[in-house]
Amino acid sequence: MRTGVLKLNNKALLTVDEVADFLRVAPNTVYRWLRSGKIKGTKIGKEWRISQSVVDEFAGLNTTGGRGPSLQxxxxxxxxxxxxxxxxxxxxxxxxxxxxxxxxxxxxxxxxxxxxxxxxxxxxxxxxxxxxxxxxxxxxxxxxxxxxxxxxxxxxxxxxxxxxxxxxxxxxxxxxxxxxxxxxxxxxxxxxxxxxxxxxxxxxxxxxxxxxxxxxxxxxxxxxxxxxxxxxxxxxxxxxxxxxxxxxxxxxxxxxx
Missing domain, CATH: 3.40.50.300 (P-loop containing nucleotide triphosphate hydrolases)
Incomplete structure (x- = not known):
């Protein structure tokens, strides 16, 4: 079981590919979530960036332990x-x-x-x-x-x-x-x-x-x-x-x- 808040490469802002790898989904799925507002991100130039805290919340992680993705x-x-x-x-x-x-x-x-x-x-x-x-x-x-x-x-x-x-x-x-x-x-x-x-x-x-x-x-x-x-x-x-x-x-x- 994971403990603590997970970090991806210790970065505060993550790329779409990093988020996709962490959530075990295709990058296109992350792009679709971003466009629909299901996951919040920020555009820097033409590239999306997603904060670590947003990814942790989306994945259902917290400081006392972790769980897998929701059914949705x-x-x-x-x-x-x-x-x-x-x-x-x-x-x-x-x-x-x-x-x-x-x-x-x-x-x-x-x-x-x-x-x-x-x-x-x-x-x-x-x-x-x-x-x-x-x-x-x-x-x-x-x-x-x-x-x-x-x-x-x-x-x-x-x-x-x-x-x-x-x-x-x-x-x-x-x-x-x-x-x-x-x-x-x-x-x-x-x-x-x-x-x-x-x-x-x-x-x-x-x-x-x-x-x-x-x-x-x-x-x-x-x-x-x-x-x-x-x-x-x-x-x-x-x-x-x-x-x-x-x-x-x-x-x-x-x-x-």
Whole structure:
């Protein structure tokens, strides 16, 4: 763990390349943050300079210890469509929090938002997201946010019905944007047929590979034993990324093709 405020080359003002190296992002990402005002900098001639204190604050560092980038910083810097992200969560309430934070990132970037309901009811999703500060009613009225009952679609038409809904939602995508969507499974709902879940995720992942979509898929672990641990390892192979420790200091692991 880092202790104290980190310094880059003991400089008070840092270049874009130094900041990018420190935050482990591309320089173009830092330029985009500067232009949008997400990170504050000063232009000296034609070159940007960012103060050490701004970088430390942005990275979430302080004098008593350190933590990694926030979920917003991590997603903003590391995701390009198509993306299918598996998240393992042990607490159902944490899923609502994670999904709300995820939607806020997409909203800030101007992407159309989509939420698919499985074990959650659409009413509960609306309530939790509104409590988290999302303007749910206004977003739905403007067409920026759409909810669909994916559990019902799966019961009626299987994986094909779910894929058709995702495909239909991508028609809302405009140039320069992607569909920013999420849907959560509860592992205990699939105990009678884990193989069906593997088949579902395999087919969905193949469909996502052709779509302009960033999809966050939290999987609720009601309990962990040897059999469902092995299942989770198989599920990882049907996603492009896996997100760990999502509600604290998130770590995003991306598959290497």
């Amino acid at each position: 910083q991590l997603l903003d810097a590391n995701l390009t469509a198509p993306e299918h992200i598996l998240v393992m969560q042990s607490n159902r309430e944490d899923v609502f929090v994670l999904q709300a934070d995820f939607l806020k990132v997409g909203l800030e970037a101007g992407h159309p938002l989509f939420v698919g309901a499985w074990w959650q009811s659409i009413a509960d999703l609306r309530t939790h997201f509104a409590a988290a500060g999302l303007p749910v009613e206004q977003l739905e009225e403007s067409g920026r946010l759409v909810f669909e009952d994916l559990g019902a679609a799966y019961q009626l038409r299987g994986v094909a019905g779910v894929i058709e809904i995702w495909q239909a939602q991508t028609k809302r995508v405009t140039a320069g944007h992607v569909l920013w969507g999420t849907g959560s499974h509860c592992l205990s709902d699939w105990t009678s047929s884990y193989q069906a879940l593997i088949h579902f995720e395999h087919q969905l992942h193949r469909a996502f590979e052709t779509l302009p979509v960033i999809a966050l898929c939290p999987c609720v672990l009601d309990h962990v034993n040897q059999s469902n641990f092995e299942l989770l390892m198989r599920l990882v192979s049907h996603h492009s990324s896996a997100l760990f420790n999502a509600n604290e200091s998130p770590i995003l692991l991306k598959a290497v093709n």
